[in-house]
Amino acid sequence: MTSEHRRVAGRVAAVLLLAGAALVGPAAVAAPATLTPAADATVDAAYPTRNHGGAASLRVDGSPRQVAYLRFDVTGAGDEPSAVLRLYAETASSTGLSVHGVSEGDWREDTLTYQNAPPMGPVVASSGPTAADTWLSVDVSSLVTGDGPVTLALTTTNDTGFRLASREGTGSRRPQLIVPAPPNPSPYTISRVGATTYSAVSDVTGQTWTGSLKSVVESAAADVNRLGGGTIAFTAGTFDLGNEFFKLEGLRNVTFAGAGMDLTLIRNDSSAAADTEPFNTKGMDGSVVRDLTVSAGGPPRTTSDALDFDDGNNMLVERVRVTASRGRGIVFDGKNQSWTSMGNTVRDCQVSGTASDGIELLATSGDTVTGCVITDVGGHGVQINRSSPSADQPNKTADDNVVSDNRIDQAGQDGINVDGGTGNHIVDNHVTNSADDTAGRDGIRITTATAVPCSGNVVAGDVATDTQPDRTQRYGLNIASAGCLATVVGPGNSFTGNLSGAIRDAGTGTVHG
Numbered sequence: 103m104t105s106e107h108r109r110v111a112g113r114v115a116a117v118l119l120l121a122g123a124a125l126v127g128p129a130a131v132a133a134p135a136t137l138t139p140a141a142d143a144t145v146d147a148a149y150p151t152r153n154h155g156g157a158a159s160l161r162v163d164g165s166p167r168q169v170a171y172l173r174f175d176v177t178g179a180g181d182e183p184s185a186v187l188r189l190y191a192e193t194a195s196s197t198g199l200s201v202h203g204v205s206e207g208d209w210r211e212d213t214l215t216y217q218n219a220p221p222m223g224p225v226v227a228s229s230g231p232t233a234a235d236t237w238l239s240v241d242v243s244s245l246v247t248g249d250g251p252v253t254l255a256l257t258t259t260n261d262t263g264f265r266l267a268s269r270e271g272t273g274s275r276r277p278q279l280i281v282p283a284p285p286n287p288s289p290y291t292i293s294r295v296g297a298t299t300y301s302a303v304s305d306v307t308g309q310t311w312t313g314s315l316k317s318v319v320e321s322a323a324a325d326v327n328r329l330g331g332g333t334i335a336f337t338a339g340t341f342d343l344g345n346e347f348f349k350l351e352g353l354r355n356v357t358f359a360g361a362g363m364d365l366t367l368i369r370n371d372s373s374a375a376a377d378t379e380p381f382n383t384k385g386m387d388g389s390v391v392r393d394l395t396v397s398a399g400g401p402p403r404t405t406s407d408a409l410d411f412d413d414g415n416n417m418l419v420e421r422v423r424v425t426a427s428r429g430r431g432i433v434f435d436g437k438n439q440s441w442t443s444m445g446n447t448v449r450d451c452q453v454s455g456t457a458s459d460g461i462e463l464l465a466t467s468g469d470t471v472t473g474c475v476i477t478d479v480g481g482h483g484v485q486i487n488r489s490s491p492s493a494d495q496p497n498k499t500a501d502d503n504v505v506s507d508n509r510i511d512q513a514g515q516d517g518i519n520v521d522g523g524t525g526n527h528i529v530d531n532h533v534t535n536s537a538d539d540t541a542g543r544d545g546i547r548i549t550t551a552t553a554v555p556c557s558g559n560v561v562a563g564d565v566a567t568d569t570q571p572d573r574t575q576r577y578g579l580n581i582a583s584a585g586c587l588a589t590v591v592g593p594g595n596s597f598t599g600n601l602s603g604a605i606r607d608a609g610t611g612t613v614h615g
Contacts, residue, residue, distance in 0.1 A: 141211035155211035163263025184243035184283035190275035198229035204253035233352035233385035239328030288332020290322035331355025343370035360394025371399035402457035413441040437489035483510035488522035514539030562592025581609035
């Protein structure tokens with residue numbers, strides 16, 4: 103065995119016990135050790151002389167400043183030290199935490215305070231956004247140089263603090279330091295091995311999860327996520343969730359890739375009075391879904407969609423086909439408390455057969471929808487939408503989004519609908535035969551509620567017409583509200599052939615190019 107083989111073998115991943123899936127694989131050589139803290143405590147600037155060493159949770163906050171300290175007694179570091187810090191997040195954070203090294207390790211858990219806490223070094227690693235009730239993992243190899251005590255400090259820039267399980271808390275949720283760090287098992291290949299049994303096999307470590315489709319995919323995703331992300335690859339074929347769905351939270355830089363839209367189908371069917379999205383996600387960042395088809399069957403339900411990205415940022419959905427949905431096809435949602443949703447891209451998708459909108463950008467900004475074909479949907483083809491007045495972030499607008507080069511036919515309501523928002527660009531789209539299910543709707547409609555900002559939206563290079571013998575699409579463009587200010591109707595639009603006319607302009611200060 104070469105030294106490189108020995109090094110890799112010595113870092114084979116530790117077993118993670120995730121409900122519903124069984125892990126099998128080759129025997130590990132020098133398997134990583136999972137260490138729990140010898141001491142941990144929170145220090146609080148608001149109470150600089152108070153000790154919190156016996157608390158069941160660690161707290162991290164930007165204002166008032168709260169810092170968590172942890173000390174591990176490292177053994178078995180080996181010749182090439184490496185380590186992964188695992189923490190159980192009891193509450194969510196839209197920014198996550200940063201890890202600092204601490205050179206002084208002789209502090210005591212029962213006497214540590216903000217006033218006497220040892221100084222921290224610079225940030226060496228960060229977690230990114232973190233969902234509640236989930237594990238987060240950070241590579242802290244740079245802080246482990248060999249056997250002996252290692253102290254870490256955890257901070258955040260977010261003024262909404264969050265809690266982490268401490269060593270005094272529930273035993274299965276105590277902080278962990280895995281030494282040496284296991285190799286990233288990405289990619290995992292998902293395949294069907296029985297009538298209702300699936301497997302997820304790591305191409306790197308040989309680890310194999312077996313069980314239901316839900317359990318193996320969630321287990322594989324958690325496994326790559328703890329080491330910085332990776333790929334979950336579906337082979338060609340049909341992957342049937344039954345009435346279950348993937349619950350994917352707090353993932354960062356994880357890709358879900360099929361073998362192609364015509365080759366990989368992921369489906370479920372449910373009549374539950376609950377959200378049953380095949381891709382039911384929360385707090386994902388920098389992740390990708392590509393090259394597959396999703397079918398979400400069941401009776402219509404407004405918020406049960408096919409791909410639902412709550413609090414999703416910097417996401418990419420490309421070459422994805424949706425053939426059925428109880429609600430919307432693809433939705434990005436930033437409306438709830440502390441949620442953000444920004445910088446997402448949907449491109450080259452195909453959406454049909456949804457009970458509601460084909461694609462919705464809900465209280466989310468800086469997104470792009472381009473090159474998609476959307477047909478026969480029950481709601482709007484594409485909607486750029488504010489949150490409701492009763493949402494955690496009421497009337498939060500969707501701003502600076504781009505909807506371009508899409509083909510939308512026979513939307514049940516408007517082909518493209520903008521409800522509030524500033525600086526959205528509707529450019530070079532081809533919209534036909536809207537209002538297929540709901541009378542009085544338009545090819546492109548821009549509107550807003552009282553006192554909700556709606557300004558500087560741009561419509562240029564679009565075609566919106568009705569080609570049916572019995573026309574249903576009322577106007578090509580309807581600026582329906584006086585509260586929509588300075589809408590720019592640019593050059594290159596064609597709005598002829600509609601039921602009631604080309605353009606209806608009830609806006610204020612509309613600029614016609």
